Amino acid sequence: MGDFNLEDCYGAGYLVELFAERLGEGADFSDAARVARTLYRSGDPVPTLENCRVGRMMLARGLAHEIAYAARRSKHDVVPRLDTGRLVPA
Helix, strand or coil, rough: CCCCCHHHHHHHHHHHHHHHHHHHCCCCCCCCHHHHHHHHHHCHHHHHHHCCCCHHHHHHCHHHHHHHHHCCCCCCCCCEEEEECEEEEE
């Protein structure tokens, strides 16, 4: 919807963190990537996600387990790709 979203920025920061591990600290990341990575490094995933707007709405609906699931990092070994409008294993 065009608005800033903390949970997406936090997730993007984790992705930047993984790229930095592979590319090294000298990698030329954009300012937005650097901000996302700083946000990611600023706190643990569960409390961070629980305290964003969407996280608070999920908690109010009894969906803490969904937040805990979303907060897991690198738990799947499949990378999807978009193929004619469908996600398929890469």
